[in-house]
Amino acid sequence: MVQSGSAVFTDPNDYRAGIGIxxxxxxxxxxxKHAFNGRLTWLKQRDLYLLIARENVPRIACFSLAPTxxxxxxxxxxxxxxxxxxxxxxxxxxxxHSPGERAHQWTKRASTWGLAxxxxxxxxxxxxxxxxxxxxxxPVSRVLRPRPSAISRLRRxxxxxxxxxxxxxxxxxxxxxxxxxxxxxxxxxxxxxxAKDAYGNLVIKRRQEDIVLKFEDVLxxxxxxxxxxxxxxxxxxxxxxxxxxxCADVLGVSSSRYIRLKRNVAGDATALC
Amino acid sequence: MRPHCADSPQHQSQGIxxxxxxxxxxxxxxxxxxxxxxSNCHRGTHTGARSLxxxxxxxxCATYTFQDPxxxxxxxxxxxxxIFPTARGRFHATLTQVDFxxxxxxxxxxxxxxxxxxxLPNRYNIAFLADSNQPGAKYCGMEISxxxxxxxxxxxxRHIRSYAACRWATMSLTPDDLSVxxxxxxxxxxxxxxxxxxxxxxxxxxxxxxRLHTATRQLAESAPEILKRSEVSNALEQELVHxxxxxxxxxxxxxxxxxxxxxxxxxxxxxxxxxxxxxxxLYLPHICSATKASERTLRNxxxxxxxxxxxxxxxxxxxHIARRALIRQDPARVTVTxxxxxxxxxxxxxxxxxxxxxxxxxxxxxLHRPDDPKVSPKxxx
Numbered sequence: 001m002v003q004s005g006s007a008v009f010t011d012p013n014d015y016r017a018g019i020g021i022x023x024x025x026x027x028x029x030x031x032x033k034h035a036f037n038g039r040l041t042w043l044k045q046r047d048l049y050l051l052i053a054r055e056n057v058p059r060i061a062c063f064s065l066a067p068t069x070x071x072x073x074x075x076x077x078x079x080x081x082x083x084x085x086x087x088x089x090x091x092x093x094x095x096x097h098s099p100g101e102r103a104h105q106w107t108k109r110a111s112t113w114g115l116a117x118x119x120x121x122x123x124x125x126x127x128x129x130x131x132x133x134x135x136x137x138x139p140v141s142r143v144l145r146p147r148p149s150a151i152s153r154l155r156r157x158x159x160x161x162x163x164x165x166x167x168x169x170x171x172x173x174x175x176x177x178x179x180x181x182x183x184x185x186x187x188x189x190x191x192x193x194x195a196k197d198a199y200g201n202l203v204i205k206r207r208q209e210d211i212v213l214k215f216e217d218v219l220x221x222x223x224x225x226x227x228x229x230x231x232x233x234x235x236x237x238x239x240x241x242x243x244x245x246x247c248a249d250v251l252g253v254s255s256s257r258y259i260r261l262k263r264n265v266a267g268d269a270t271a272l273c
Numbered sequence: 274m275r276p277h278c279a280d281s282p283q284h285q286s287q288g289i290x291x292x293x294x295x296x297x298x299x300x301x302x303x304x305x306x307x308x309x310x311x312s313n314c315h316r317g318t319h320t321g322a323r324s325l326x327x328x329x330x331x332x333x334c335a336t337y338t339f340q341d342p343x344x345x346x347x348x349x350x351x352x353x354x355x356i357f358p359t360a361r362g363r364f365h366a367t368l369t370q371v372d373f374x375x376x377x378x379x380x381x382x383x384x385x386x387x388x389x390x391x392x393l394p395n396r397y398n399i400a401f402l403a404d405s406n407q408p409g410a411k412y413c414g415m416e417i418s419x420x421x422x423x424x425x426x427x428x429x430x431r432h433i434r435s436y437a438a439c440r441w442a443t444m445s446l447t448p449d450d451l452s453v454x455x456x457x458x459x460x461x462x463x464x465x466x467x468x469x470x471x472x473x474x475x476x477x478x479x480x481x482x483x484r485l486h487t488a489t490r491q492l493a494e495s496a497p498e499i500l501k502r503s504e505v506s507n508a509l510e511q512e513l514v515h516x517x518x519x520x521x522x523x524x525x526x527x528x529x530x531x532x533x534x535x536x537x538x539x540x541x542x543x544x545x546x547x548x549x550x551x552x553x554x555l556y557l558p559h560i561c562s563a564t565k566a567s568e569r570t571l572r573n574x575x576x577x578x579x580x581x582x583x584x585x586x587x588x589x590x591x592x593h594i595a596r597r598a599l600i601r602q603d604p605a606r607v608t609v610t611x612x613x614x615x616x617x618x619x620x621x622x623x624x625x626x627x628x629x630x631x632x633x634x635x636x637x638x639x640l641h642r643p644d645d646p647k648v649s650p651k652x653x654x
Binding site: 191 | 554556557558559561562566567568569570584614615616617618619620
C-alpha cells in the first residue's frame, strides 16, 4: 500500500506531526518573528519512506529517529544552510544517521531538506547485495560526502518521486512504478552511503550534542518552572562556558534564548488548549 | 532482387559465374572432407572420420531486410540473439544466409551501432568483420580487428558491441563436422576449446576466407540459381570449410585470463537472468542478487563487455521492450502512459524525451502508427 501526499502547514505543531509520517518524531522551535509556513511532501511505500520539507523561516528541531529503520537526511537545495549536530552541512553532504538517534538540526534561513528511510533489515540486505559488504547504520551518525554524480542522482530521484506525489499521486497505483522508484532509489542511496566521511572525527561535536540533549531533557522535565542558565548548568554538571559553546554550535542560539523560545512554544500550546 | 554493388546485376552475375567456374575447376578433390560418395574419400589419418552418405542437399539461401531489431535478432543463426541499438536513428539491417549441406554461412549489414548478446546452442561458430573498411568491434570485452575472428563453442555465450554501422559474417559447423574436417584437412585434432576464443590467423588465410565469404554472399544475393548447381555448392562449401579450418589451425592465441573467465561467468549469469525475465523491467539490486556480484564488479564487467554500465544497459533494454510493446499494442486500448508505467518509466516527460532521442520519434507516434509492413522482415531473395 502506497501513501503519498503533500500539505502546507502554518502551525509548526502540525508541521512537526507531519514529519512524523516519515518515521521521525520532531520538536520544532521557530527562531524568527515571521509567520511560519512549511510544506511537506511524502511518499510512503512498503519499505521506503521519502520526505521533502520546505520551510520559509529559520528553526531549531530536535529529531528522534525510529530505532528499527535506517535514516539519511540531506540539504535538498543549494541555498539551504542545514546544521546537524553542530556540523554545517554543505550542499552535497548526506547525514547517515545512527539507529534511534536523537539530535538537533537547525537552519539559518528558508530551507529545503530531504529525509529517507528503510527498515534496517532491508537496508542491510540491499547493502550486501549491491556492495558485497556488511553495510549497516553506524553506531554514531556520520556526515558523508558522496561523489557529485551519486548525490545529484539521489537528489534528482528524491525530488522527482516527491514531485510525482504532489502532481500525480494516482501514478503510485501502478505496481511497476512503485517498484521502479524503490529499486532506483535504493541503488542511488546505497551508492551514496559508501562514500567517505566529509569531516573526519566528530567526537567533539558529539560531546556538544550530548550536552544539548541533556539540556533538552532538563527543559522538558522542568517545563512548568522558570529556569535560569545557572540552574541548568548545575543540573547538567557542565560549566556555563561549555553550555554556551554547545548551544551556539548545536542550536545556533544561546541557551537563554533557547529557553525563551521553548517557553513561547509551550505558552502557544497552552493558549490553544 | 536488389543489387548490393555498384556494378549492374548482369555484369556482377557474369563476374561471379566466372569466379565460380574457376573455383569449381580448381577444387582439389583430394582435400574433400565431406564424403558424398559411397567410397570413402577422406584424406589424412583420422580414423574416426564419418562416412556421410546420401546426396548433397540443395543449399538454402535467403536475403532479408529488417527494421525491427527484435525480428532481426530472431533471424540470426545459429545463436539465440538479443540486439539493442545504442545510437539514435532508424535501425536497418540486411541479413544474407546460405546454408550448405553442413556449413552455415551468414552475412549481416547493420545501420546502427549496437550491443548484442548471443548464446550458441549446438554448433561451433566463427564470427568476423566482413571487411576492413570499418571500425573494430568488441567481443566479450576483447577488441576485435578486421583481421581477427572469434571462435564460439556450443553452449558459450558472448556480448558483442559494434561502434558504428557494421558488416559482419559468421560460419558454423556442428562439433562432429568440424572435428572431422579439422582432422581430415590438418592431420591433427583442432584446438577448439569449450568457450569463446579470439583467433589471429595468418593475414593471407584470413583474406582468403573473407574473399570466399564475400563471393558466397554475392552469389546468394545476385545469382542464387548458380548455387542450385550441386558442383558449385559442393565446391564452395569445401573451399569455405578448408579456409575456416586453416584459420582455426593457425591459431596460437594464448588462453584467456582467470579474471576474464570470471567476468564472463558473471556476464553469463547476468544475461541468463535477463533472458529468464525477458518481458519484465529489471533493476540493479535484482541483478546483483542474481549474479552474486557487487555493483562495482558488475559495473566493471559491463564496461568491459558492453562498453556501458549496467544501469545504461538495463535502461536501454527497458526502452526497447517498451518500444516493442508500443508497436504491438492497439492504440484504441492502451495509452503511452500505461505502457511507460508498465515498464517502470515513472517520469513520463523524461521517458518521452529519451524515447524521441533514442528512436527518432515520439512514443505516441509509434503507438498510433498503422501496421507498418516495413517493420516486418522483407525477403529480398
